[in-house]
Amino acid sequence: MSDPTLLVLSSLAEGDKHGYAMMQDIEAFAGIRLGPGTLYGAITRLEEHGWIRPAGAKNRRQPYTITPSGRQHLQQELATLQQIVKTGLARVKHA
Amino acid sequence: VKSVARFLIRLYPATWRARYGEEFEALLEDSSPGWPATFDLLKGAIQMQFSLPAFPKLALLLSTTGLLIGLLVSALLTPIYISSTELQMTIPQEAPAGSAPPPDNRNLTEHLLQLEQELLSRSTLSAIIQKPFLDLYKAERAGTPLEDVIQQMRTQDIRIRIDGPPGTSPVRLHFNISFAYPDRVKAQQTVQALLVRLMEANLHDARAHAQFTVGQLDQVRRLEARVALLEKRLGIPSAGSEPGDQLAVRYMGVNLEVTDPPSLPVRPAKPNRWRIMAAGFAAGFVAALVIAIFRRRPPPVAFPAQTA
Numbered sequence: 001m002s003d004p005t006l007l008v009l010s011s012l013a014e015g016d017k018h019g020y021a022m023m024q025d026i027e028a029f030a031g032i033r034l035g036p037g038t039l040y041g042a043i044t045r046l047e048e049h050g051w052i053r054p055a056g057a058k059n060r061r062q063p064y065t066i067t068p069s070g071r072q073h074l075q076q077e078l079a080t081l082q083q084i085v086k087t088g089l090a091r092v093k094h095a
Numbered sequence: 096v097k098s099v100a101r102f103l104i105r106l107y108p109a110t111w112r113a114r115y116g117e118e119f120e121a122l123l124e125d126s127s128p129g130w131p132a133t134f135d136l137l138k139g140a141i142q143m144q145f146s147l148p149a150f151p152k153l154a155l156l157l158s159t160t161g162l163l164i165g166l167l168v169s170a171l172l173t174p175i176y177i178s179s180t181e182l183q184m185t186i187p188q189e190a191p192a193g194s195a196p197p198p199d200n201r202n203l204t205e206h207l208l209q210l211e212q213e214l215l216s217r218s219t220l221s222a223i224i225q226k227p228f229l230d231l232y233k234a235e236r237a238g239t240p241l242e243d244v245i246q247q248m249r250t251q252d253i254r255i256r257i258d259g260p261p262g263t264s265p266v267r268l269h270f271n272i273s274f275a276y277p278d279r280v281k282a283q284q285t286v287q288a289l290l291v292r293l294m295e296a297n298l299h300d301a302r303a304h305a306q307f308t309v310g311q312l313d314q315v316r317r318l319e320a321r322v323a324l325l326e327k328r329l330g331i332p333s334a335g336s337e338p339g340d341q342l343a344v345r346y347m348g349v350n351l352e353v354t355d356p357p358s359l360p361v362r363p364a365k366p367n368r369w370r371i372m373a374a375g376f377a378a379g380f381v382a383a384l385v386i387a388i389f390r391r392r393p394p395p396v397a398f399p400a401q402t403a
Contacts, residue, residue: 019118020125035132036100036122037139040115044143061125062118 004034004042006081009051009074012066016055019043019062046070100128106140108147108387150387157379157386165375166368174363178282179273180290181258181355186266203268204257206300206349211255213296214289220245223288229281252276253289269354279360286357297351 011017011025019039027033034042043064046052051070055063066074100123104116112119126132144150184203213219221241224231232244258269272289276282326332 019122023122023126035135035139036119036126036128037132037135037137037142040119040122041139041142044111044115058117060117060121062121 004038005046005051006074006077007032007034008039008042008046009066009070009077012052012064013071013074016063016065018059018064022064049073097123097128100133100136103133103136103140106137106388107143108150109389110147111143144384144387147387150383153386154380154383157383158376159379161375161377161379161382162372163375165372168375169366169368169371172366173277175275175277175365176279176282176360176362177273177275177364178279178286178358178360179271179355180286180353180357181269181271182290182293183352183354184268184270185350185352203266203349207255207257207268207270209300210293210296214255214293215249215253217242217245219292220248223285223292224248226288229284229288231276231281231285275364279363283357283359290353290357294351297349301349 007026007030008022010029011022014025017025019036023034023036023039043052047054047064049070050067051073052064052066055065101120104112104119104123107116107119128136184207186203223229224236224241224244232248235244235247252275254271254273254275256271256273258271272286272293274282274285274289276285
């Protein structure tokens with residue numbers, strides 16, 4: 001799972017975070033160091049879709065929060081991924 | 096690296112920077128970006144520019160405009176035709192042992208430089224320019240001194256270029272003479288005139304060399320005649336072959352051969368229409384990029400009100 005938008009959503013599913021906190025969290029749980037351009041590209045897309053939104057007033061270290069539709073989207077995507085992982089593992093095992 | 100990263104933020108669209116600029120800078124301060132992150136910034140800026148709905152339209156419009164301007168400019172520029180001829184310079188190899196050694200490659204190159212000086216001399220070019228059937232640079236000569244016109248012809252329009260390394264066996268040198276001019280027929284005729292002058296200069300050099308050799312030969316023959324007379328008087332038998340016999344076949348000049356006659360160009364060499372159009376297209380695209388970077392719009396996202 002290296003789609004930056006899913007990584008950001010997964011990070012925000014735990015709680016509100018600003019950019020650098022997301023970057024550190026993603027590195028910790030996925031082992032992927034997102035570049036600043038990639039991270040903010042993902043944040044921009046997610047905000048355009050309405051899956052995340054700024055939390056609180058405008059801030060230099062702006063925290064973001066996942067919206068209900070974002071959480072629903074993440075659940076759907078993770079379920080699909082889970083299915084792929086499950087199928088893949090089963091096929092690898094029987095190969 | 097940080098200063099480069101800060102600069103790269105400017106490549107993001109103005110609307111995006113108005114919305115995310117401050118927090119993006121804060122992220123860069125916190126994360127201390129290295130070179131990979133800097134490249135990631137550049138990649139992000141390009142992707143962001145292309146993701147804006149207005150950018151593709153603007154880029155298409157300005158690039159097409161640039162393309163059309165390039166087409167117009169290339170149509171307005173005077174076409175230039177280039178006629179060229181290929182020549183080969185060789186050294187006669189039949190000189191026997193004991194005679195002067197034939198010139199080597201370096202001498203051939205020097206010989207070509209000598210001929211080139213003669214070919215590009217003021218007198219030669221002036222004569223060619225003012226030949227009635229050529230009448231070159233008529234418009235330029237009306238408003239510019241002849242010296243300047245000659246200088247232009249010498250430095251810009253005539254090219255003498257050695258093709259590849261000189262051959263060693265036999266000693267030879269390939270070279271090319273070309274002339275660029277708006278009239279394709281006159282371009283060819285001028286190269287022909289240059290060729291004739293080059294042949295004349297080479298022949299003149301060969302003759303000068305031949306006269307020198309023959310002069311030496313006569314001197315030696317006179318001495319031989321005296322020696323023979325003395326030998327006869329003193330009753331000494333003749334020594335057979337004399338040095339003068341070898342001098343008769345000494346190096347007599349450089350052979351100059353036309354391997355490809357002056358061409359009659361069909362298509363103009365300049366302007367390069369495709370290159371100018373491509374430059375116009377690229378300039379239009381860059382202009383669209385610059386406009387997208389500096390265009391300012393109000394931030395699209397409203398933040399929630401601050402809670403006390």
